[in-house]
Amino acid sequence: MRDIEAYKQKLMRAKKNSMCDCTISKTSWTTSRAPIPRNAQSSAKTMKCSKGLGNAGKVELEQIEHALTRIKNGTFGVCVACGEEISDKRLDAIPYATKCKDCM
Numbered sequence: 212m213r214d215i216e217a218y219k220q221k222l223m224r225a226k227k228n229s230m231c232d233c234t235i236s237k238t239s240w241t242t243s244r245a246p247i248p249r250n251a252q253s254s255a256k257t258m259k260c261s262k263g264l265g266n267a268g269k270v271e272l273e274q275i276e277h278a279l280t281r282i283k284n285g286t287f288g289v290c291v292a293c294g295e296e297i298s299d300k301r302l303d304a305i306p307y308a309t310k311c312k313d314c315m
């Protein structure tokens with residue numbers, strides 16, 4: 212029996228890591244310089260948006276989202292090309308893998 216929940220946790224963590232860290236920097240701002248002036252708060256927001264994600268991060272995030280959808284649908288861990296189960300070893304290395312090692 213495959214421990215889907217463990218992969219889900221892994222994906223959620225990976226998702227958090229690949230997202231923009233603005234929330235984190237905002238938090239450190241809050242702790243280091245309180246109180247935050249109203250205008251400073253809005254300028255921090257602008258910085259967040261212009262920063263964005265790198266292309267690689269964006270692609271990875273999409274794959275992670277896709278994998279989470281597959282968990283919801285119950286198709287997680289099944290190769291999209293041949294329908295065979297993807298090995299645990301492969302999923303441990305890449306939890307958002309959609310193809311088995313034979314089809315990639």
Ligand SMILES: [Zn+2]
Binds near residue numbers: 291293295312
């Ligand atoms: Zn396959």
